[in-house]
Amino acid sequence: MNKASKRTRILSFLSIGAVLALIGLGFFGCAKESEEKRLQPALSSITAEDLSQDTKTLASDEFEGRGLASEGETKTINFLRDEFQKLGLRPGNGQSYFQEIPMVVSTADPTARLEVKTDRKIISFAYKEEFVARTQRVVEASALADSEMVFAGYGIVAPEYNWNDYEGLDVRGKTVVVLVNDPGYATQDPALFTGRSMTYYGRWTYKYEEAARQGAAAVFIVHETEPAAYPWGVVQNGWTGPQFNLVSEDNNMSRCAADGWLHLEAARKIFETAGLNYDELKVTAAKRGFKAVPLGLKASLTLKNTIRNVTSNNVISFLPGSERPDEYVFYMAHWDHFGKNQALEGDQIFNGAVDNATGTAALIELAEAFKKLKHPPLRSIVFLAVTGEEQGLIGSGYYATHPIFPTAKTAAVINMDALNIYGRMRDITVVGYGFSDLDQYIEATATEDGRTVNPDPTPEKGSYFRSDHFPFAKQGIPAVYPSGGTDSIAHGKEWTLAQKENYTTEKYHKPADEFDPNWDLSGAIEDLRLLFKVGYRLAMDTAFPNWKEGTPYKAKRDADIAAARQ
Numbered sequence: 075m076n077k078a079s080k081r082t083r084i085l086s087f088l089s090i091g092a093v094l095a096l097i098g099l100g101f102f103g104c105a106k107e108s109e110e111k112r113l114q115p116a117l118s119s120i121t122a123e124d125l126s127q128d129t130k131t132l133a134s135d136e137f138e139g140r141g142l143a144s145e146g147e148t149k150t151i152n153f154l155r156d157e158f159q160k161l162g163l164r165p166g167n168g169q170s171y172f173q174e175i176p177m178v179v180s181t182a183d184p185t186a187r188l189e190v191k192t193d194r195k196i197i198s199f200a201y202k203e204e205f206v207a208r209t210q211r212v213v214e215a216s217a218l219a220d221s222e223m224v225f226a227g228y229g230i231v232a233p234e235y236n237w238n239d240y241e242g243l244d245v246r247g248k249t250v251v252v253l254v255n256d257p258g259y260a261t262q263d264p265a266l267f268t269g270r271s272m273t274y275y276g277r278w279t280y281k282y283e284e285a286a287r288q289g290a291a292a293v294f295i296v297h298e299t300e301p302a303a304y305p306w307g308v309v310q311n312g313w314t315g316p317q318f319n320l321v322s323e324d325n326n327m328s329r330c331a332a333d334g335w336l337h338l339e340a341a342r343k344i345f346e347t348a349g350l351n352y353d354e355l356k357v358t359a360a361k362r363g364f365k366a367v368p369l370g371l372k373a374s375l376t377l378k379n380t381i382r383n384v385t386s387n388n389v390i391s392f393l394p395g396s397e398r399p400d401e402y403v404f405y406m407a408h409w410d411h412f413g414k415n416q417a418l419e420g421d422q423i424f425n426g427a428v429d430n431a432t433g434t435a436a437l438i439e440l441a442e443a444f445k446k447l448k449h450p451p452l453r454s455i456v457f458l459a460v461t462g463e464e465q466g467l468i469g470s471g472y473y474a475t476h477p478i479f480p481t482a483k484t485a486a487v488i489n490m491d492a493l494n495i496y497g498r499m500r501d502i503t504v505v506g507y508g509f510s511d512l513d514q515y516i517e518a519t520a521t522e523d524g525r526t527v528n529p530d531p532t533p534e535k536g537s538y539f540r541s542d543h544f545p546f547a548k549q550g551i552p553a554v555y556p557s558g559g560t561d562s563i564a565h566g567k568e569w570t571l572a573q574k575e576n577y578t579t580e581k582y583h584k585p586a587d588e589f590d591p592n593w594d595l596s597g598a599i600e601d602l603r604l605l606f607k608v609g610y611r612l613a614m615d616t617a618f619p620n621w622k623e624g625t626p627y628k629a630k631r632d633a634d635i636a637a638a639r640q
Contacts, residue, residue, distance in 0.1 A: 113610065115447075119442050120440070120443050125595055125598060128439070129432050129589060132409070132431035132435060133589040134425070137425075138414055139414050139424040142316075142461060142462060146414075147386060151172060155391075161445050163391035171390060172390075173472075173473065173476075174385050175386050175462070177383070179316045179317065179381070180381050181317070182207070182377045182379055183378040183380075186201045187201060188373065188374075205294065205340055206334050208313060208333055209330075210317075211326045214379055215376060216331045217377070218332060220374055221249040221291045222247070222248045223250075223251060223369040224243070225250075225251050226240060226366045227360075228359060229252030230280075232273075237362070247289070247290075248291060251341070251344070251369070252281050254296060257361075258271070258272075260359075261360050266360075277536055278295055279539075290330055291332070292333070293330055293333055294334045296336050296352075297336060301534070303532070304582060311412060312464065315415055318384075319468070320472065344369070386468075388459065388461055390457070390458050393450055393455045394454050395455075395613065399453075400480075402453060403484075403486055403609050404484060404486065404546075407542075408434070408460045408542055409461065410462055410469070420585075421585040424583070424587070425589065428495060429582065430492055433493055441455075444610075453612070454613075455609065458473065463491075463541065470543075474549045481550065482637070484546075485613075485618055485619060486553070487551055488556065488609055489541055489542050489543035490556075490605070494559070495558075497565075497597050498562070498594075499558060499562055499563065499570070500559065500561040500562075502516070502526075502527055502556055503530060503559050503560060504529065504554060505529075505537045505538050506553070506555055508622070510620065510621045511552065511617075512552050512612075513527070519611070520604060528559070531560050531571065548630070550629075550632075550633070551631070552619045556605060556608075558598065618635065620632070
């Protein structure tokens with residue numbers, strides 16, 4: 075072959091490659107155009123007007139604060155069932171839209187008083203004002219009688235962080251006092267735990283669980299607003315009145331006789347009575363090698379309970395997939411709030427408009443959007459409204475351990491809790507960012523929308539452990555909580571953070587969390603359209619997302635999928 079012929083063949087080959095490249099680019103461009111055209115009717119159906127109307131309905135006084143096992147629950151779950159039925163979604167639990175969850179509800183006598191004794195005197199603390207306490211045991215009365223008190227630092231046993239506040243300590247029959255959050259937050263040392271970001275060891279749920287494992291008779295967490303991430307009023311409203319729990323085979327007798335919180339000033343008074351300085355001990359407790367300190371005091375408390383067995387409900391529906399209906403993508407939100415408190419003067423209804431009528435209304439919006447598609451996605455889309463989030467993630471925890479759809483076939487869970495009411499944002503926050511492959515789906519979609527993805531700006535609040543995606547994560551299912559961004563297009567980041575902080579202080583878990591027609595829901599709509607596209611792409615994919623290396627949930631996911639393949 076001469077040089078000219080060889081050159082001609084090379085040019086011809088390059089030309090074909092160039093043409094193929096152009097065709098390829100054109101194909102993907104057309105594919106994108108095709109997707110945009112295909113999704114447009116669905117995206118257009120997600121509107122501020124519809125979201126506002128459903129939020130207003132769910133947060134209305136008629137729904138009585140959506141309390142568990144109340145008339146408010148009946149109205150709420152029937153409303154959701156009817157909306158899902160009207161959209162043509164199938165019931166998610168056989169022939170039913172409901173997943174019944176047996177619970178026990180106990181209400182402590184509010185006249186209870188905590189008595190702390192020295193050899194010479196007795197100090198009495200008032201229920202609700204200075205302390206709150208409950209028992210998760212299914213008993214009519216639970217008591218402490220001269221229980222020795224001990225300060226156990228943060229109440230943490232974390233081998234992976236080389237930390238054990240209970241080392242060498244026998245707390246059987248004793249009352250343990252512990253600090254909220256974890257040593258990393260206290261010191262802001264990035265080398266200690268995870269620094270400013272709260273770990274699960276910082277959550278009140280963990281501290282109660284660990285104290286029970288150690289055999290303590292009672293455990294009290296000292297409340298401080300910043301490390302707890304909410305004011306004392308949230309504790310007063312959330313830990314008094316009816317308390318709902320699942321019931322174990324032993325009637326929860328393996329739990330402590332009392333779980334509770336101490337107001338900061340009450341804690342200072344207890345430590346002062348013991349001849350100790352609370353603030354100095356708090357600093358010491360955040361240092362490696364801390365040893366628990368006996369307080370030389372005795373605690374007495376009797377909790378008298380009114381007990382009743384009740385049933386609450388998750389609401390579940392789904393849109394079957396067109397080709398792989400036995401694989402699932404979940405959207406989830408909690409429908410419940412705190413109901414009514416007739417002991418309050420004035421407004422007695424906890425309407426829970428932002429938290430979480432907005433997220434529940436979003437389920438309806440997304441369900442309608444998926445029904446607008448000409449063809450369903452390949453995987454099934456599940457819409458799950460869970461109960462009991464405000465009582466400790468009860469509904470999501472129950473579903474995660476009593477799944478209707480196989481966990482190994484559940485591709486992902488997208489949780490929605492308290493939507494953005496502050497207008498359009500340049501960014502979107504992902505609580506749990508960096509944990510799983512779900513980041514990639516959100517990042518790609520946000521980039522298309524001209525937005526950035528940021529991690530939780532307040533990781534010290536432990537939000538990843540405080541909403542309904544967490545029980546799914548513990549079962550190995552990749553779960554994520556996208557939340558409204560913080561960089562307001564109109565006002566900037568500092569303004570948004572200030573608005574959110576004001577909500578936490580003034581309205582969170584209070585009757586003041588009411589629907590406001592002046593909310594700017596434009597940002598929420600952009601968020602929901604983004605989440606729609608993320609879920610759609612997950613449902614069209616063949617891959618099963620996983621956790622990233624080093625996350626504590628990956629081993630469970632790997633084992634779950636491996637077992638399903640056998």
